[in-house]
């Protein structure tokens with residue numbers, strides 16, 4: 001628990017710093033989305049990158065996550081997904097990604113992905129903002 005809080009601290013600081021810089025109110029939404037994604041990348045690097053490459057052409061231990069937002073679960077070609085994920089019927093939207101990050105094995109019992117549990121809602125928002133940038 002303590003560990004997670006420590007890891008989040010730099011991410012939060014980054015969001016605050018970037019948001020404070022955002023001058024033009026018209027660009028506020030875009031700026032804060034970018035700041036959230038930057039914070040999300042830090043969380044991704046700590047919790048996800050060991051198994052998910054940020055190189056769009058590579059599956060590593062886990063499938064590549066490029067284009068995953070809005071895509072059907074288990075649809076990267078030539079990646080050996082679990083039957084559980086293949087049969088889940090999930091499309092990765094905001095809500096499903098939040099549930100997955102919160103407790104993937106509760107959302108899809110029998111998944112091959114090791115249990116992750118990022119239950120801080122702000123951290124989930126940042127991580128999903130970053131995942132959306134993987135295209």
Ligand code: HEC
Nearest residue numbers: 047048051062063073074075081082085111112113114116
């Ligand atoms: C220990 C390795 C590991 C870690 C750490 C890990 N994953 Fe995974 N991930 C996998 C594997 C393996 C699968 C495929 C699961 C299956 O087939 O049941 C997967 C699948 C996924 C999928 C579904 C992809 C698809 O094509 O349907 C998403 C989304 C995902 N992971 C996101 C994350 C995020 C976000 C994190 C960090 C919070 C993370 N993963 C951390 C190994 C990992």
